[in-house]
Amino acid sequence: xxxxxxxxxxxxxxxxxxxxxxxxxxxxxxxxxxxxxxxxxxxxxxxxxxxxxxxxxxxxxxxxxxxxxxxxxxxxxxxxxxxxxxxxxxxxxxxxxxxxxxxxxxxxxxxxxxxxxxxxxxxxxxxxxxxxxxxxxxxxxxxxxxxxxxxxxxxxxxxxx
Amino acid sequence: xxxxxxxxxxxxxxxxxxxxxxxxxxxxxxxxxxxxxxxxxxxxxxxxxxxxxxxxxxxxxxxxxxxxxxxxxxxxxxxxxxxxxxxxxxxxxxxxxxxxxxxxxxxxxxxxxxxxxxxxxxxxxxxxxxxxxxxxxxxxxxxxxxxxxxxxxxxxxxxxxxxxxxxxxxxxxxxxxxxxxxxxxxxxxxxxxxxxxxxxxxxxxxxxxxxxxxxxxxxxxxxxxxxxxxxxxxxxxxxxxxxxxxxxxxxxx
Numbered sequence: 001x002x003x004x005x006x007x008x009x010x011x012x013x014x015x016x017x018x019x020x021x022x023x024x025x026x027x028x029x030x031x032x033x034x035x036x037x038x039x040x041x042x043x044x045x046x047x048x049x050x051x052x053x054x055x056x057x058x059x060x061x062x063x064x065x066x067x068x069x070x071x072x073x074x075x076x077x078x079x080x081x082x083x084x085x086x087x088x089x090x091x092x093x094x095x096x097x098x099x100x101x102x103x104x105x106x107x108x109x110x111x112x113x114x115x116x117x118x119x120x121x122x123x124x125x126x127x128x129x130x131x132x133x134x135x136x137x138x139x140x141x142x143x144x145x146x147x148x149x150x151x152x153x154x155x156x157x158x159x160x161x
Numbered sequence: 162x163x164x165x166x167x168x169x170x171x172x173x174x175x176x177x178x179x180x181x182x183x184x185x186x187x188x189x190x191x192x193x194x195x196x197x198x199x200x201x202x203x204x205x206x207x208x209x210x211x212x213x214x215x216x217x218x219x220x221x222x223x224x225x226x227x228x229x230x231x232x233x234x235x236x237x238x239x240x241x242x243x244x245x246x247x248x249x250x251x252x253x254x255x256x257x258x259x260x261x262x263x264x265x266x267x268x269x270x271x272x273x274x275x276x277x278x279x280x281x282x283x284x285x286x287x288x289x290x291x292x293x294x295x296x297x298x299x300x301x302x303x304x305x306x307x308x309x310x311x312x313x314x315x316x317x318x319x320x321x322x323x324x325x326x327x328x329x330x331x332x333x334x335x336x337x338x339x340x341x342x343x344x345x346x347x348x349x350x351x352x353x354x355x356x357x358x359x360x361x362x363x364x365x366x367x368x369x370x371x372x373x374x375x376x377x378x379x380x381x382x383x384x385x386x387x388x389x390x391x392x393x394x395x396x397x398x399x400x401x402x403x404x405x406x407x408x409x410x411x412x413x414x
Binding site: 072 | 226227229241250257262
């Protein structure tokens with residue numbers, strides 16, 4: 001199992017439920033291009049298919065994002081990881097964890113699942129090499145007990161990719 | 162006696178129907194209430210229905226955090242709208258910095274602007290308990306000074322220099338004889354402006370304040386009047402009218 005299984009599974013607050021329902025409705029009317037929401041009846045965990053953008057090194061590849069919402073979303077960021085196999089990317093670890101500031105320190109409650117998806121696609125698209133982060137093995141070993149990426153103290157240093 | 166009308170009008174991309182009750186039927190509160198209720202329901206449904214192309218009119222007034230119609234709405238200097246409880250919780254409980262969730266502009270709480278619509282003014286907000294414990298009351302609006310009084314009374318300076326502030330203080334100190342000429346234009350002026358705007362009267366929450374500022378300049382027809390200007394004018398004119406009556410009495414006796 002992935003780290004997500006450990007994320008707090010407390011039921012969503014009323015505010016969180018209302019907001020997620022709104023986001024889902026909006027997504028169904030106007031989904032971000034390149035993404036497909038896999039329909040389930042679980043509002044608290046979304047699985048989203050990502051299509052690599054044309055003209056990038058991920059063109060014609062498909063990946064899956066798993067988004068888990070905390071009880072007091074949107075005050076707290078959702079936990080976003082790639083389900084295996086995670087794309088080869090300098091900021092994506094082999095366990096699916098994504099080093100992207102908006103998912104952690106720079107989260108803002110005005111962001112949405114849609115805006116997160118676009119950021120992730122943009123991060124993928126700007127990569128020129130398919131490789132793992134330098135510290136991949138060490139990090140993944142540390143996370144072995146199913147630790148959530150939200151518990152990691154991330155160090156955001158590369159704003160080019 | 163009751164008059165009913167079916168009213169239909171279009172709003173950007175939706176049609177509203179509601180029963181309008183003529184003022185005569187206001188004596189029947191029950192019916193009136195039902196009709197208001199009905200109108201409200203139509204509107205509520207309109208605002209929550211899916212919209213074409215994801216754009217909507219109600220969205221302009223949705224909180225940027227909970228995405229609901231903003232409750233205790235408050236707007237930042239950068240122009241972003243929130244519920245006060247949502248913004249407070251974000252700034253004080255969850256966020257590490259005092260930034261606008263939308264644009265990351267720095268937020269100074271004393272510079273937040275509450276939006277006072279017409280909707281909830283009847284209830285005292287302090288009486289409404291906010292479920293999530295210690296959220297303080299929404300910051301109050303900052304009310305700039307009202308517009309300065311218009312210059313309609315400058316003819317007084319014209320005719321007889323030191324007499325101008327008589328409206329506020331020096332009523333008894335009169336240099337009467339030369340005053341009559343100047344008075345009648347002002348009485349005429351009262352007919353033009355004085356009771357021109359009765360609707361604004363009761364709405365004006367702050368009592369008239371009497372400044373004793375009368376600038377030099379020409380007495381001309383003022384196109385723009387502030388509400389306060391009207392009140393001052395009215396008061397001044399009442400004084401002048403009383404003064405004229407007084408003069409006439411003095412002359413007769």
